[in-house]
Amino acid sequence: MSAPQNKPVNQRAWLLILPVFICVAFSAILPLMTVVNYSVQDIISPERRVYVGVEWFAEVLRDEDLHAALWNQMKFSLAVLLVEIPLGIALALAMPAQGWRASVTLVVVALSLLIPWNVVGTIWQIFGRTDIGLLGHSLEALGFDYSYTGDATQAWFTVLLMDVWHWTPLVALLAYAGLRSIPDAYYQAARIDGASKFSVFRYIQLPKMRGVLMIAVLLRFMDSFMIYTEPFVLTGGGPGNATTFLSQYLTQKAVGQFDLGPAAAFSLIYFLIILLFCFVLYNWMQRLGTAQKEGANHE
Incomplete structure (x- = not known):
């Protein structure tokens, strides 16, 4: 009996990914290469460019405004994760599991996600005014001297509150999807064992939501690290530089000052910062999940 002959493999299927590769x-690739090109050149005129190496990178890293913007960004992104993740989980746990109430609740919770970013800033700009805004007028009536345009701390907390209002529903919907994917058999076993609600949450719900929570954490971190429109509309980066984040710093460099070389260099630094933090955060969450599994197995 003769050995089976190897049939030629049809490679035409690779042509199907050609449109995706072109897009x-x-x-992504061509704009990135353009930015890399600008970051190592001094564009004196459209016809004259001088190679400067890493000069723009060194100049940007020495900029004190960048240090202040990075500090504002780190505080804001950390606060977003510490507030929105637990709040989203709590909201998902409180939402109805089935029936028409669940459908209505999902629609109501998702409403803020449908609002464009610039409109969100405008809404909170009006909402925080002491003359016509509900928030500003209520705080003033309670005796608080509230001014998100004049006080740096109040401006920062107003931007944070705006982001929490806008994006916590995304975390809640992801956590809700994770909760609904848990089989009823786990809950039945917990009831038979007499487990408390906290034990059910710790040993059943939270481990089963780990995948969607990882997605939620990464999405919220990346989005918060790239936030631009909402604080720009609400505070314009002020008062002073209190709410000037990295994206606004980049815009000022590229559009306001038209320093294409430093702006391109900082764009690459910005990209690497986000990539590095996401990588560290992802690996930390993976190790945390592995440690939880090993701890549960030992128990």
């Missing part, structure tokens, strides 16, 4: 090239 990615035009939307």
Whole structure:
């Protein structure tokens, strides 16, 4: 009996990914290469460019405004995660599991996600005014001297509150989807064992939500680290530089001052910062999940 002959493999299927590759090239790779090109050149005129190496990178890293913007960004992103993740989980746990109430609750919770970013800033700009805004007028009536345009701390907390209002529903919906994917058999076993609600949450719900919570943490971290429109509309980066984040710093460099070389260099630094933090955060969450599994197995 003769050995089976190897049939030629049809490689034409690779042509199906060609449109995707072209789209990615035009939307990501080519712009990135353009930014890399600008970051190592001094563009004196459209016809004259001088290679400067890493000069723009060194200049940007020495900029004190960048240090202040990075500090504001780190505080804001950390606060977003510490507030929105637990609040989203609590909201998901409180939502109805089934029936028409669940459908109505999902629609109501998702309403803020449908509002455009610039409109969100405008809403809170009016909401925080002491003359016509509900928030500002209520705080003033209670005796608080509230002014998100004049006080740096109040401006920062107003931007944080705005982001919590806008994006906590995303965390809640992801956590809700994770809760609904847990089989009823786990809850039945917990009831038979007489487990408390906290034990059910710790040993059943939270481990089963780990995947969607990882997605929620990464999405919220990346979005908060790239926030621009909402604080720009609400405070314009002020008062002073209190709410000037990295994206606004970049815009000021590229558009306001038209320093294309430093702006391109900082764009690459900005990209690497986000990539590094997401990598560290992802690996930390993976190790945390592995440790939880090993602890549960030992118990």
